[in-house]
Amino acid sequence: MIRSPNIWDTPDVYELENRASDRAGVIDSTIDALHPLAGADLLDLGCGTGFHLPRLAARGARVVGVEPHLPLVHRARGRPGAARPASAGVVAGDAEALPLADDSVDVVHARWAYFFGAGCEPGLAEVARVLRPGGTAFVVDNDVSRSTFGTWFRRSYPAYDPVAVQRFWDRQGYTTERLTIAWTFDRRDDLEAVVRIELPPGPADEVLAAHDGLTVDYAVALRWKRS
Numbered sequence: 066m067i068r069s070p071n072i073w074d075t076p077d078v079y080e081l082e083n084r085a086s087d088r089a090g091v092i093d094s095t096i097d098a099l100h101p102l103a104g105a106d107l108l109d110l111g112c113g114t115g116f117h118l119p120r121l122a123a124r125g126a127r128v129v130g131v132e133p134h135l136p137l138v139h140r141a142r143g144r145p146g147a148a149r150p151a152s153a154g155v156v157a158g159d160a161e162a163l164p165l166a167d168d169s170v171d172v173v174h175a176r177w178a179y180f181f182g183a184g185c186e187p188g189l190a191e192v193a194r195v196l197r198p199g200g201t202a203f204v205v206d207n208d209v210s211r212s213t214f215g216t217w218f219r220r221s222y223p224a225y226d227p228v229a230v231q232r233f234w235d236r237q238g239y240t241t242e243r244l245t246i247a248w249t250f251d252r253r254d255d256l257e258a259v260v261r262i263e264l265p266p267g268p269a270d271e272v273l274a275a276h277d278g279l280t281v282d283y284a285v286a287l288r289w290k291r292s
């Protein structure tokens with residue numbers, strides 16, 4: 066399990082981040098164009114507090130969430146709409162050993178969870194096992210090579226090597242769509258709280274001092290592969 070301090074330690078602030086992220090639905094509409102969700106059996110892998118479960122179900126998918134961190138499993142189960150009759154609910158489990166049968170889902174959706182480059186090969190093998198022929202795996206990842214958030218990220222985590230990460234996904238046979246989304250907050254306090262769970266304290270202070278307003282442009286690498 067990969068420790069995720071942002072959502073494990075401060076799930077309420079992470080909720081603000083999810084609400085601010087991509088209000089225009091750029092990621093969702095790109096996924097739908099590549100694999101329509103209506104009628105699909107979908108696994109939301111590393112579902113966290115289940116923010117995306119009712120949203121994915123509302124697009125017509127039968128959704129199961131898998132999440133290894135038990136406090137988040139409980140939160141996800143309690144989220145309104147996450148346990149609709151058509152959905153299979155939320156199951157405790159890891160990407161490396163998915164609690165699902167072979168050939169049991171049409172779409173895997175992993176958003177900012179576990180699949181960060183080298184080291185996630187066991188999870189990729191499990192994704193390939195549970196996907197039906199013709200199914201699609203989607204990994205929503207940061208593209209730190211551009212955008213305001215990408216610049217903040219590179220400055221905060223200089224050891225992160227985006228070229229090596231891209232090479233990893235190319236070798237795995239994944240296609241990368243480069244998208245630009247935005248964080249759009251209703252209150253400056255919310256933006257500041259989210260920046261402080263995503264960046265270390267020093268860089269967070271610096272970027273907040275230099276950045277006005279309620280929005281941040283944010284580059285995304287949407288990685289996908291058909292089975």
Ligand SMILES: C[S@@+](CC[C@H](N)C(=O)[O-])C[C@H]1O[C@@H](n2cnc3c(N)ncnc32)[C@H](O)[C@@H]1O
Nearest residue numbers: 066067069111112113134159160176177178179
């Ligand atoms: C940044 S959160 C994103 C949560 C959710 N996808 C969302 O967009 O709101 C990353 C999630 O990945 C989960 N995670 C960590 N290691 C994992 C693993 N080995 N398999 C599946 N999920 C994992 C964490 O517990 C956490 O819930």
